[in-house]
Amino acid sequence: MLDPKIPARPLQPSPDRAHILLPLELRRLTYAANGKRVIDDLDLTIAERGITVIMGPNGAGKSVLLRLMHGLIAPTSGEILWGGHSMGREIARRQAMVFQKPVLLRRSAKANIWHALGLRGIDRGEREARVIEALKLAALEGRASIPARILSGGEQQRLSLARALSLEPEVLFLDEPTASLDPASTLSIEGLLIDARHRGIKIIVVTHDVGQARRLAQDIVFLHHGRIAEHQLSESFFAAPQSEAARAFLAGGLVL
Amino acid sequence: MADLTEAFHTALRLIGTLDPKLIGIVLLSLKVSLTAVVIASTIAFGLGGALAVYRFPGRGAVTATISALMGLPPVIAGLFVYLLLSNTGPLGVLQLLYTPMAMIIAQVIIVVPIVGALTRQACEDLLEEYDEQLRSLGASSTAIVRTLLWDGRYRLITAVLAGFGRAIAEVGAVMIVGGNIDHVTRTMTTAIALETSKGNIALALALGIVLLGIALAVNAALMGVRRFALRLAYA
Numbered sequence: 001m002l003d004p005k006i007p008a009r010p011l012q013p014s015p016d017r018a019h020i021l022l023p024l025e026l027r028r029l030t031y032a033a034n035g036k037r038v039i040d041d042l043d044l045t046i047a048e049r050g051i052t053v054i055m056g057p058n059g060a061g062k063s064v065l066l067r068l069m070h071g072l073i074a075p076t077s078g079e080i081l082w083g084g085h086s087m088g089r090e091i092a093r094r095q096a097m098v099f100q101k102p103v104l105l106r107r108s109a110k111a112n113i114w115h116a117l118g119l120r121g122i123d124r125g126e127r128e129a130r131v132i133e134a135l136k137l138a139a140l141e142g143r144a145s146i147p148a149r150i151l152s153g154g155e156q157q158r159l160s161l162a163r164a165l166s167l168e169p170e171v172l173f174l175d176e177p178t179a180s181l182d183p184a185s186t187l188s189i190e191g192l193l194i195d196a197r198h199r200g201i202k203i204i205v206v207t208h209d210v211g212q213a214r215r216l217a218q219d220i221v222f223l224h225h226g227r228i229a230e231h232q233l234s235e236s237f238f239a240a241p242q243s244e245a246a247r248a249f250l251a252g253g254l255v256l
Numbered sequence: 257m258a259d260l261t262e263a264f265h266t267a268l269r270l271i272g273t274l275d276p277k278l279i280g281i282v283l284l285s286l287k288v289s290l291t292a293v294v295i296a297s298t299i300a301f302g303l304g305g306a307l308a309v310y311r312f313p314g315r316g317a318v319t320a321t322i323s324a325l326m327g328l329p330p331v332i333a334g335l336f337v338y339l340l341l342s343n344t345g346p347l348g349v350l351q352l353l354y355t356p357m358a359m360i361i362a363q364v365i366i367v368v369p370i371v372g373a374l375t376r377q378a379c380e381d382l383l384e385e386y387d388e389q390l391r392s393l394g395a396s397s398t399a400i401v402r403t404l405l406w407d408g409r410y411r412l413i414t415a416v417l418a419g420f421g422r423a424i425a426e427v428g429a430v431m432i433v434g435g436n437i438d439h440v441t442r443t444m445t446t447a448i449a450l451e452t453s454k455g456n457i458a459l460a461l462a463l464g465i466v467l468l469g470i471a472l473a474v475n476a477a478l479m480g481v482r483r484f485a486l487r488l489a490y491a
Contacts, residue, residue, distance in 0.1 A: 070392060072392060096393075103385060119399055150488065
């Protein structure tokens with residue numbers, strides 16, 4: 001049961017807040033590691049709200065692109081603009097990210113969320129309320145005091161997503177969040193993402209799973225060899241992919 | 257052989273009756289080493305955590321030095337502190353030579369590299385796993401150090417226990433800077449050395465048994481902490 005003294009509060013930012021950071025513009029973006037251009041002179045504009053899915057074969061640069069957008073790594077050259085502003089600390093604070101393998105601290109489920117809110121400077125009273133709300137969202141109220149790292153794989157990823165959402169981000173990145181989860185856990189993660197989208201959070205998710213892309217995407221960015229092979233609304237992408245690479249990928253072929 | 261058996265019996269009686277002389281030496285040893293370990297750990301946690309997280313010129317050199325000092329012969333630490341505290345030394349005015357404080361200083365110098373190197377290693381291992389997540393959450397470097405130290409708490413406890421084991425068993429440094437003065441700076445190890453050379457095997461044996469017991473207890477605690485941490489997936 002929730003403590004009645006703590007007022008229930010909505011987890012969402014006001015519906016328009018995501019618009020402040022949008023559009024996201026990547027201009028002639030290049031990221032090279034060990035002499036290899038993982039992201040190669042890439043141009044992309046994401047103006048749509050809702051869920052953007054980034055797809056592409058292994059090694060296309062999907063994870064790197066996500067990290068560049070979130071500011072975890074710096075581009076070798078080119079520009080990243082959020083709502084016309086250069087990527088920086090202030091913008092990163094309004095974003096959150098969920099990784100493929102959930103990174104949970106060696107503390108209880110509850111303490112993991114508490115810690116993240118503390119890092120963002122949320123004061124204690126507010127923190128308590130947000131922790132409870134986030135645990136409820138992830139259906140983990142009953143597991144609050146359990147060491148996070150002995151939760152099941154699905155629970156760990158739900159916790160990691162709930163932690164990200166508790167920060168009330170305007171933009172949420174996810175890097176193959178369900179790659180190692182069973183169908184039931186995948187479904188609950190997708191449910192949380194659809195909820196979050198309805199609350200106005202811009203979501204950018206990398207996935208390998210074509211079915212997931214169909215279920216979630218508003219628009220699809222198809223990446224190949226560090227470049228955008230195509231960027232389309234979901235329906236048109238799946239109805240008639242324009243690029244050779246995407247056609248082969250969707251047909252279940254091996255894309256090199 | 258009969259002498260030895262008798263000495264052994266006397267030793268057990270000294271322990272069993274809580275002989276005041278024996279207890280005095282044991283308590284002084286514990287006081288010195290525990291104090292040294294508390295001070296050294298406080299320094300070493302900050303040092304190890306900072307070395308794992310901050311990037312600065314000379315970081316590699318500091319890390320290498322600390323690792324090398326892990327194997328520092330205690331006698332050398334003793335000699336260093338002796339020179340520091342002797343009447344003609346830079347800190348001679350403090351008149352600390354042949355006091356428990358001198359022994360604490362020497363043991364701090366011995367323990368800091370041990371706990372520091374183990375702390376740095378623990379934090380670096382954790383950072384490899386946490387780095388992107390913590391940066392995504394917007395953690396400052398100081399906040400990252402704090403997070404790593406807390407999440408590495410079980411490894412830090414084992415590091416502290418290792419440091420304590422080294423300090424309590426160490427003889428060379430405390431002998432040099434403490435002087436093995438009865439009731440003042442006579443620790444278990446220096447007393448064992450002295451009593452053995454005087455032929456007072458019984459007291460030496462009794463102290464040896466207590467020291468061995470402490471060493472075993474520290475090891476048992478080490479294993480217990482590791483097992484506990486593993487069970488919570490906190491290792």
